Amino acid sequence: MVLDADIKSQLKQYLQLLENDIVLKVSISSDDTSKDMLALVDELASMSTKISVEHTQLPKTPSFSVNSVGEDTGITFAGVPLGHEFTSLVLALLQVSGRPPKLDQKLIDQIKHISGEYHFETYVSLSCNNCPDVVQALNMMSVLNPNITHTMIDGAAFKEEVESKNIMAVPAVYLNGEFFNGGRITLEELLEKMGHGVDASELSEKEPFDVLVIGGGPAGASAAIYAARKGIRTGIVAERFGGQVLDTMSIENFISVKRTEGPKLVANLEAHVKDYDIDVMSSQRAKRIEKKDLFELELENGAILESKSIIISTGARWRNIGVPGEQEFKNNGVAYCPHCDGPLFEGKDVAVIGGGNSGIEAAIDLAGIVKHVTVLEFAPELKADEVLQERLYSLPNVTVLKNVQTQEITGTDSVNGITYMERDTEEVKHIELQGVFVQIGLVPNTEWLEGTIERNRIGEIIVDKQGSTNVPGLFAAGDCTDSAYNQIIISMGSGATAALGAFDYLIRH
Structure with a gap:
């Protein structure tokens, strides 16, 4: 069972709102993600007579598409859409079944009149709170316009693909195979970027x-x-x-x-x-x-x-640190949102610049995901609340460097280290790492x-x-x-x- 009792109880209420039959077409292999995916779609089918499951071969495995009977809508989930993406799944089920999306009619008309072929892919992490908005916007566009398709891709399930494309920040949206947008983007902004915005x-x-x-x-x-x-x-x-x-x-x-x-x-x-x-x-x-x-x-x-x-x-x-390498490696190892991008650095060494509440909270969160966190603070002491400092110092994989000045973020295609100076001795040092999270205020x-x-x-x-x-x-x-x-x-x-x-x-x- 993939869904716990509370989620299943809520889901049953939503599935009662399905208006027409839908088909989940599943493409799986023998890996653990495939097993979880099959368990999920089978559970969904068991909860509503309007949902059926078909096994097929899709461009990505493991994945499943959400379709009207006899019609492919273009909405695909490559990975198991739980965590923050569970809402994206529920909305996709409802909208494909015929329940209209909650959009102004003017926006609906704009989307319906888009011509040309638009095949979107969005790389996400299931802990990213920015990703669902992008996924849901593109899914809605796919429901409303047959020329548009969208695939949500869980980066954790497709690690080799993420690494080959050097994706180090999510959401990362690709259009027709080319990078289209990084970070949160609204439906209106998507239309604007596609050339179909408000005149x-x-x-x-x-x-x-x-x-x-x-x-x-x-x-x-x-x-x-x-x-x-x-x-x-x-x-x-x-x-x-x-x-x-x-x-x-x-x-x-x-x-x-x-x-x-x-x-x-x-x-x-x-x-x-x-x-x-x-x-x-x-x-x-x-x-x-x-x-x-x-x-x-x-x-x-x-x-x-x-x-x-x-x-x-x-x-x-977010305030920039203003050192060489920051802009060059933005979204290629330099990040500002630990909740969104932290999972992409699983098992890696990272730095957090900033010893205030936001910086120390980021370091604590990242310590549970990455291999090691180094905190760099310009002042002689951290500025975060005492309770946060106590939690930070209790973690075994965190190093705190105080009274240091960041001088450069280094790398080639992506970040490979950070150079800093000890302010009391003026000695310059370098740390090898793969990510830098900037948290120095607004x-x-x-x-x-x-x-x-x-x-x-x-x-x-x-x-x-x-x-x-x-x-x-x-x-x-x-x-x-x-x-x-x-x-x-x-x-x-x-x-x-x-x-x-x-x-x-x-x-x-």
Whole structure:
């Protein structure tokens, strides 16, 4: 039995929603993954009379495809889709059976009208919390358009393939055999990258907003909801809804919720936003703001949006260490998400740069997967909470180097080591390893605002207690501001503050 009792109980409820018969076509051999896969599909078939199993030969073994009766839908799972990918399997079963995906009709029409052949493959790790969004988006596209196929590939089940393609970060998407995208990508971004995104002229034709929010993280979502509740015309422009929270595995300090995960919280945020009359424009990147009679926001695609007020909540991103080799080996040994990419370094030696909470949490997580972890901290002492340090020092396969400065990440096609200097003696040393995880904090996404509003020396937008910037009508909230602390709950509060401040501004003007 592959599924435990609790999962089977939940699954039975979902399988009752199947609308038409489906066929699971299985291609297996004698390996352990094949045995687990066969056990899984047999269990699924035993739980619903609408599911049948056929044995066949697919391009990859072990794998199985999910099909309508008499029709191949193009959805294949190469590997056993458990862990974070179990939801991808459940959704594929429902959607192939005829249950419509939860998408705006405009997106559905965009996908249905795509012509040409698109054969996608996505390499994942089952512990990756970024991967399911990509897998589910491509699966939905396969269901809606017969010209599109998608295969999810578990890197652990196809190690030789992963190594031959030098894949060191997931999700890694290939299109028609060529590398297409690395990292999280939304359905809207996929369409944009395929040349089927929203036309800039369509965006420019929108009526002016009362409040236009730039950014879709906790601050942006909160701001938009608070603005919409005032009954005023509200829009959100977001490069990706959820922001940094999407890359957060465990959240245990969101008051009233004992524990949740970033993607789950983001899904709840997005659902809450959609409860209101908010115009959400995803996969759009802001380029410039200019104040005329109204504020004009120019997007990277050339579209111009107008609004009476604007709330900037563009958040922050991982800070780069800024040494030779970092950019050259990004996704080829240099990584920023231990939850996503950690399993790809199983049995290898890695380094974690950064001794704060995020760095030490990363080192602890990685120690359970990799052969050895070396932590490099610039300061004389670690900055992480004491409880995390105690846990770290209890691990047998972790070395902590304090008061050291990283100088170079070395390698040829991928990372093969790291060079650092001991700050007290200035002695330079080198460690051979295969991966480097950079965990040295965040940098605000505000470079595009140069010369527009007042920022501090590290680029954070300076705001007052109403969330107002030095430009009347222009507000800011969340991690892109000079807030004393970067926390989800604080960002949500600042988003609400900025929305209320914007509403007061509109009343007075």
